[in-house]
Amino acid sequence: MFDFRVRYEKTKALYQKYERVMIPSMLVFGFVLDYITFKNIQVKTALTVLFAYFIIAGISIAFIHFYDANKISQKLKFIRLFVPLIIQFTFGALLGATFIFYWFSASVSASWPFFIIILFLMISNEIFRRYFKRIVIHISVYYFISFAFLSIVLPFIFNSLDAKLFLFAGIISLIFIYAYIQLLSKAQPRVRGYKSDLIKIILTIFVVMNALYFANIIPPIPLSLRDSGVYHQVKRSGADYVLTQEKENFLQKIIPGKTIHINKGERVYVYTSIFAPSDLKTKIFHHWEYYDGDNWIEKDKLSFNINGGRKDGYRGYSLKSAVFPGKWKVYVRTEQGKTLGIVSFQIGEVDEDRDFEDIRK
Numbered sequence: 001m002f003d004f005r006v007r008y009e010k011t012k013a014l015y016q017k018y019e020r021v022m023i024p025s026m027l028v029f030g031f032v033l034d035y036i037t038f039k040n041i042q043v044k045t046a047l048t049v050l051f052a053y054f055i056i057a058g059i060s061i062a063f064i065h066f067y068d069a070n071k072i073s074q075k076l077k078f079i080r081l082f083v084p085l086i087i088q089f090t091f092g093a094l095l096g097a098t099f100i101f102y103w104f105s106a107s108v109s110a111s112w113p114f115f116i117i118i119l120f121l122m123i124s125n126e127i128f129r130r131y132f133k134r135i136v137i138h139i140s141v142y143y144f145i146s147f148a149f150l151s152i153v154l155p156f157i158f159n160s161l162d163a164k165l166f167l168f169a170g171i172i173s174l175i176f177i178y179a180y181i182q183l184l185s186k187a188q189p190r191v192r193g194y195k196s197d198l199i200k201i202i203l204t205i206f207v208v209m210n211a212l213y214f215a216n217i218i219p220p221i222p223l224s225l226r227d228s229g230v231y232h233q234v235k236r237s238g239a240d241y242v243l244t245q246e247k248e249n250f251l252q253k254i255i256p257g258k259t260i261h262i263n264k265g266e267r268v269y270v271y272t273s274i275f276a277p278s279d280l281k282t283k284i285f286h287h288w289e290y291y292d293g294d295n296w297i298e299k300d301k302l303s304f305n306i307n308g309g310r311k312d313g314y315r316g317y318s319l320k321s322a323v324f325p326g327k328w329k330v331y332v333r334t335e336q337g338k339t340l341g342i343v344s345f346q347i348g349e350v351d352e353d354r355d356f357e358d359i360r361k
Contacts, residue, residue: 050093050152054145057145065191098145135191135194144205146173147170147206148209150170154168159278159280161280166210228332229258230258233269241315243360245357245359246354246357257346259346261354263350265321266321267320270317276313282334284304284316284340285301285302285331285332286301286332288301288328289329289331291326291328300318302318302320325347325349329343330342
């Protein structure tokens with residue numbers, strides 16, 4: 001005869017035995033699933049999946065606290081046992097998705113502090129494991145996720161890079177988390193005792209996120225730099241761009257850094273391919289800078305308009321003729337001044353002919 005209590009105790013013992021392995025495993029599984037999913041499905045579908053994760057995470061957190069307060073039937077003890085794994089998976093998936101979306105939309109050299117924050121939240125789950133049942137940890141992480149999620153979704157919905165959308169995402173997330181805390185307070189009166197700590201943490205997250213955004217550290221979702229490079233010539237040929245570059249051997253191709261050799265007076269071209277949603281129209285700027293030995297000096301600021309919708313990105317380029325040997329870099333930026341990427345290269349002068357090859361993109 002099936003003994004429910006005995007079966008539960010055995011399952012609980014097995015769960016507790018492997019909990020230290022299962023919790024980080026769920027985090028990794030959520031991240032890997034996100035990476036595979038978002039590389040193979042449309043953005044709108046990916047956002048729908050993320051919304052489902054977000055709802056599941058919220059319901060799971062609420063379930064734990066309603067159950068522990070005896071507001072839900074204790075017959076659901078099996079579900080209560082495994083709900084922390086569901087929370088871990090959805091948190092891992094949502095944090096991983098945030099990382100992935102922002103990674104493709106950012107210059108690592110400009111946005112690395114934000115990536116460190118996301119990675120810290122992802123890998124610190126094991127550190128916080130012993131505190132994970134605490135409502136302060138649940139709500140704090142959930143608030144960060146709600147803010148980050150809304151800051152990704154709203155630009156896609158409105159097809160805009162307006163900074164007001166980021167502020168709007170922050171305000172909506174504050175209203176949402178306030179209502180959510182009020183809901184949990186009905187189940188757990190002791191939540192009220194944590195309100196002071198929650199207010200401090202949530203407002204800190206809100207202020208830090210806005211500070212990072214307006215310091216141009218949080219990247220400009222939904223744009224992303226898909227391809228870039230420096231060339232001797234860029235020209236349109238039908239639906240393609242023909243890019244002319246110096247022939248390179250295998251070793252030159254894999255070594256980081258690019259050196260372009262020119263004769264005096266020759267032009268240098270910087271090509272970029274930028275993904276944007278189908279209805280988004282904006283302007284992209286190429287900021288050309290030269291290193292004089294002590295400082296980087298801006299030499300030019302060139303721009304072109306882009307229209308979104310192309311899967312591999314909207315292609316464009318800038319060119320400069322008044323160039324000279326030395327270190328150069330071109331910042332790829334939005335109208336709002338946010339950095340999508342940096343094209344770094346060196347220019348060297350030569351008098352002899354070079355071997356060129358054309359590539360089509």
